[in-house]
Each structure stands twice: as C-alpha cells, then as structure tokens.
Amino acid sequence: MSGFIATLERLDRRWIFLAMAIAVAGPIVYIGITGKTLPETSTPAAQAVYDAIEALPKGSRVLISYDFDPGSSGELLPMATSLVHQCAARDLKMVFIALWPLGPQMVTDTIKRVITADFPQMKEGVDYVNLGFQSGNEAVMKVMLTDFKKAFPKSEKGTATGQIPMLEGVTRVKDFPLLVTISAGYPGAKEWIQYVVSSSGGEITMVTGCTGVQTPQLFPYFPAQLRGMLGAIKGAAEYESLVNASLAPGDNSPVPPKYLEAQRRMGPQLGAHLLMVALIILGNIAFFAQRREKAQVKS
Amino acid sequence: MRRLIPMWIAIIAGFAMLFSAFFPVTEFFGETFGEIFSVVAAIAYVLGAGSLAKINLAKISRRDQGWGYSAITLFCFAATLFVGLGKIGVPPNAQFAALPWSGEKNAEGSAFAWIYEYGLVPITSTMFALLAFYVASAAFRAFRAKNLEAILLLSTAFIVLLGRTFAGVVLTGWFPDWASGLRLENLSVYIMQVFNTAGNRAIIIGIALGVTATSLRILLGVDRSWMGSGGNS
C-alpha cells in the first residue's frame, strides 16, 4: 500500500496524459464503430435557443456571427452545424459574418455541408450570404449599430452589400430579429452583449453558443440579455437532439452523422470526466496518506 | 515631450470614445478614433513582421541553438505571404471572370485555403486539445481536501463533472420526481446558474469598477506607467 501511495505522490504527469488519451480515444473508437450515441435531455438554456429560432416567422433574417477559429472548432462547429440546420429547415434567411479572421472559412464549410448538401433550393444572396471577416472587434459592432452596410460593405465573394437582395431594407443590426454568435473568446458573446444588446435597450434578441470556459462567465447574462445559450459540447448535444427530434423524417431513416457530431462527442467527454473524478480521488488518497505519515513522524 | 504627446492622445481619444456612447452628435468622433486604431494596428504589423524577421535571421546567421526552427519559421512566413498576396490558385470572381486576380485569396481551391485547411486547422486544433491533458494534471495536483473550503470546491467539482455527462443520469436519474432537483444534471445546472452566477457577478462588478478607476487614472494622466515606470518627463 505504501508503495502505491509513494508512486501516486511521485506520479509523472505523462502517465496522466496517457490515461487521458485512453479515456478519450476509447469512446471515440467505440462510437465510431457502433454509431451509438448517449441520450440527451435539454436544459432551459439550450431549449431557449431552440425556441428563439422556432418563434421566428418564415423568411425572417438571422444574423449569425462566427467568432471562433479552428482551434475551438471541435467544441463549436457541431452547434454551428445544428443552428444552420434548424434555420435552413425553418426557411429563415441567414446572414453570416465573422469577427475572427479565420471565421469565414468555417462559414464556407458549414454552408457546403448543410445548405448546399441538404437544402439545394436555397439561393446565395437570396436565402443566405457570407459577408466574411471584418477587423476591428468592438468597433465593428458599434458601426453595425448605426450602419450595417458600412461595417460589411461587401460579401466574401466581393458583391456589394447594397446589391444583395436579401439585405434590402437592412440599415442597422437592429433590423435582424435574431442575432446568433458562436463565441470562443474575444471578441465574442460578452462583447456582443455589452456593445450591441445593451446599447439597443433590449430591442435585439441574441442567443449564443460558447466554449466551456466561457459558459460560467455568460450565465449572469441569461436570460435577460442573452435569450438562450449553448454551453460547450454538452449544450450543443442537447440542442442537436432537440433539432434532430423536430426535423426527423417520418420514415425512421437514420440521422446523417454530420448532425450527430455533438452527441458523438459526449462519449469522450464522459470518459474524460470520469477519469478526472478518479484522478481527484487518487490525489486525495495520496494527500491524506502523506498527512497521516507526517502526523505519525511528529508524534 | 516623448511621454506628453502619447498621454494627450490617450486623453483626447479616451474622452471622445466615452462621450460617443452618450451623445449621438459625438458618435462620429468615437467611430473615427476606432478606425484610426485599426489603421495604426495595421501599420504595427509591419513592425511586428520586421521584428520577427530580424530576430530569426540573426539567430540563423549566428547558428544559435535551434536555428533550424527559425529557418522553418521564416520559410513558412514567406511562403504563406507569397501564396496569399499572389492569390496562387485563386479562381476568378464570377462577376469579373476575365480578371484572374479578382477572386478572394481564401476562395475554395486556392493554395491559401489549402494551407488553412490542411496546415492551420489541424495544428491549432491539436494545441487546443492539449488542454484536456493539462486540465487532468492540474486537477490531480490542485483538488486536495485541505480544509472546509477545499472540500466544498471538491464536492462541487464532482457534481458538475458528473452532471455534465451521461454518468449523472445513470447515477441519479432514478430519483423520484419530487426529488428531481437532486438529480446530478439538475444540481449542476443549479450550481452554474445560482452559486456560480452570484460569484461571477461579484467579480464582474469588482472588475467593472477596477476598469473604470484604471481608465480614469489614464484619462486624467494620473497613471502614466503604461508608458514605462518612473520619471514623468
């Protein structure tokens, strides 16, 4: 026993890294082979995102801001996919923007995987448009409050915003009945709340999908300033199951894997969390054994 | 004079931004200073690139330890710059099909998009994924039940860790409806929404006051240490 305790106290962190690799890789392989995912029940914050989109009349314009980069795409891209899936299925018009330089490529990727593949009837410029990246962080948000087309003068493909049919009548960010931000940090959901939602005097409805570390930081704004929130992959999985349930085809055909990404990732998350619990318990066993040894030496 | 001019620029720009939030007639000044910042930050990229090139070239010429990495850095920097500025492999814009350079640098099929897709995305995702390993080693070391506060922290960690996965449903999903609030998934939401929100709001209020006081110190010229410590010349 004392040998085991001594090993725990001197444990090289690389063993912990190896254990984490196994805890994450095991479920990935299992889910990859079997295709089985864990069931999800939705929490109020995720349900609110779903309801906010469902409440919009057909043809409403939704502003979707990709405020993340490939680094956090593992956590955020599945929820972005589901958001676009729900918006497209509800015949909403999507205006994509990015305040992070590497955002537009991910917008293109989502458009290709969801809109082009499953909603070929949707036309670029009429049903959706990618306005690309604009530098300036909060400054861009402030300009959008007064003049949207000044903040985004042309689309990713170079078309002037004034010539895009679906943007006719849009002068300010307030002209969008719903604002969605997929946020990984700065600038992100917090800045949108501070500079856009607060400045509009509550006229703008906003929902967000954010990383795990941002979730506790954004809870204080929910639900007054933030109508709904998808916290990390857990929130994404809850939302994804809501969207899949409502859009399920009547013939019981399987849901395509691209719309199950978040639920598939809950398996590795389960493995990682259980390992963390085990590590904390082991760490405390070593801590108490060490403390008892010290007390015995003293006495 | 070397410190006086920056200080006055900070004071004027700061007050202009502040007033533009409350007085619509001054919005123009706020927006203008925001745009000036973007221009200055863009110019600073030249200085940044200069510093990068100078330091790495010096390292290569001195054959310092790890000079090979510097060579790779400079090669990748130059190659990406060339591919992006030269719009290598970029298809022309549909509206101006006759002009080969009219497409966007990161259009699908371009070399820049290829670097992004197969270089940057895997590398940055890998770096982000490292967090899982570091979180595990930090948790192993830091979560020790040293005193009452630490025990509370530990218990909360267990509830949230289990409640955010299917483990919570397996362990406590059988609780009857009248005790549903005690199910781990509901408890973790309650902790996040009530205790965490209360603590976070207190920290946010403190930060907001700290930001206000710091901004005021800079706007009034009381704190000049952002231009270096000591001496007010």
Add this chain to the structure above:
Amino acid sequence: MQVLLSVVASVVSATTALGAVPAPPPPPTSVTAVDVPWDAGGVIEISWIAPAGSADARWLIERLTLTDAAGDEEKWVVVAEVPLGATSHTVSKLSLRGAHSFRMTAIDATGMGTPSATTKPVRAAANFFIGAKLSLFLGIILVSTCVIVCILLARGGRPLRIRRIAALDAVDNAVGRATEMGRPILFVAGIQDMDNISTVAGITVLGHVAKTAAEYDATIQVPTSRSLVMEAAREAVQASYLSAGRSDSYNPDLIRYITDEQFGFVAYVSGLMVREKPATCFYMGCFFAESLILAETGNSIGAIQIAGTAESSQLPFFVAACDYTLIGEEFFAASAYLSKEPDQMGSLKGQDVAKFLTAVVIIVGVVLATLAALAPTGAMPGALTWFKGVFGS
C-alpha cells in the same frame, strides 16, 4: 399616390356597405406620430383613439417614408400589427434620413377596413443625449467623483490604508529569485491588443517589474502576440531601464512579436519555457484557453508564477496552477499598489468607496424584491419597479 389609395379604399368601403356584408371596424381617429425624445434616433411613438370593434380584429400600422434623395421609396410598408385594445405603439428601427408618415387600418376575418387619415410627416431624429443611458452616465459620474475626491484627499496628505495583496508583495522576491538562479524572467501581457484595458494594465505592471529587473540586473523576456503591444512593451521597459539608470542593459530584441494566432503564440511561449527554464513567470493581461497551457508548463519547470487577469473564466486555471493570482480588480490595482504614489493610492480608495455604494444599492434592491415577493399587493411592487427604473432596467 396617397390620394389614389384613399379613393380606392373609399370605393371598396362604399361597395362593402351597399352589399351589407360584415365589415371590419372603422379606422381609429386622432392618429398622431411623435418622435421619441432623448434617444439615438429611429424611434417614433404612434397613438390613437380606437373605436369599438369585433374581438378578433387587429390594427395594421403602415409607414410611408419620404427621403430627401431623388427616386426615394414611395410605398406604404406594414410595420406592425397590434391588438384592437391598444391605443399606442412604438415603431423603432426607422431610418434617420427623411420623414415618416403613418396610417392605420383595421383587419379581421372579413378583410381590411378603410385606412385612417395619414399622420403628419415626422423625422425620427437623433437627440443631443440618449435619455435611456442617463442612469449609466450618472453612475460613471458618481464613480469618477469618488475616485477624484479620494485622489484630492490623498494629495492633501491624508493617510490611506490599503490591504496587503500577497501576489504583488511577491514581485520583488520573484525577480530576486531569477537573479540568484541566473535565469530569465518571462512576462506575458496577454494575447489582446492595446485597445483592451487588461493589456494596458498588464503593461503598467511590466513597467514596474522591468524596473525591479533592471535594478537586480535580471534578464526579462517579453514575447507578445500583437505588434502594437510589442511597441508599447518596448517603450515601457526602455523607460524603466532608463529610470533605474541601466539604459545600457536594455535589449529590445528580448521584447519580440511572435504571432497573432492564439495557439501559435502558446506553442512558442511553451517552447521558450521548456528551453530557457525561466525562474519566474508573470501572466498579466487578457487570457483565454491558453492560460492553463502556459501555467501548467510553467509549473512543470518549477518557475514561480504570478498571474493577473480580468477574465473571470480563466481565474480558476491560474489559481490552480500558479503560486499567486491577482483576481479581477486586484489586477487593476496592481499599478497603484506597486507605485505607492498618493494619486494612484487615492484612486484605489475611491474605487473602494464606489464598491461600497454598489453594495448598498444591491442590498436595497434585494430587500425590495423580497418584500415585493412577500406582499405582492402592497406598495412594494411599485417601489421595486421605480427602483429598477432608476437603474435603467
């Protein structure tokens, strides 16, 4: 155009009356449109006197905008549909250019009624001050007054007691340790630009650390993720070396730009730590996911680590992996605490007074909300609504 519309509407109305078919209610009377004062523009309030009508009827509000430019929009656009019982409606998101006229029509299952008289054209003008932000403006004035009064008191020689902050007391020892071990100091001022106040606060701490490092003759490495931060950090460190009388030891190449890319920057800094094994690491600024990677790498090489950030989501990681952490407002107090200048100490005291006032407001709000919940029929709900209104919520 308006004349034509009203003629068509009158004809439709007359035809319906002759046929004795059930018709929607008549239009409201006295429809007026008024620009909402003290706003940033784009909002007009419409009020009317409503006649009695069928229960399922609604009012349709239409807008006609006449801009100053030629070839402008000259068509009626539906802006809202409101219940029959309503007597006013606020139309927002209007263009600041041109004037807006409104008219109202009843609509129910039988169809549309006749439109009301068109209102006089009104401009949705932007005003001198945004009234909705008055409470925020007064709040800033109040906090600023507290800070300024305390600065003046401090200048007058009044002694100010500030609680000890262990992380800042450890700065000198941490720099001294690096000197003794003959290893460098690493300072990371976050990953954001100079328009972020946390970065500015980080640079102010860098100024103090660099001065101590210059006095101890220790090497300080400052990798930055923004070019502008590199320039600001060079200025700050150079000035500190100058004031310590060690300008000859200043080496600008130790303050270098790496990359804007978050994880590219982290990869470089982690590599630097593993290669050069700094004795002391400072993380002062705006951090995100990279906080734990940096702090854990620093921990693995046995460095003394002092962190400070206003990003509350990153605080747990720094607390877990660093020796000392400046939490939120402590981070912004660092410059004043380290300089011990009366002006700056006064501003800290002012910040405390403002915090006390904020706590009083929170307590009053909580008491009022509790009383209003306990006695929903008394005067308390009204008092709570008034109190919330004062603070603009």
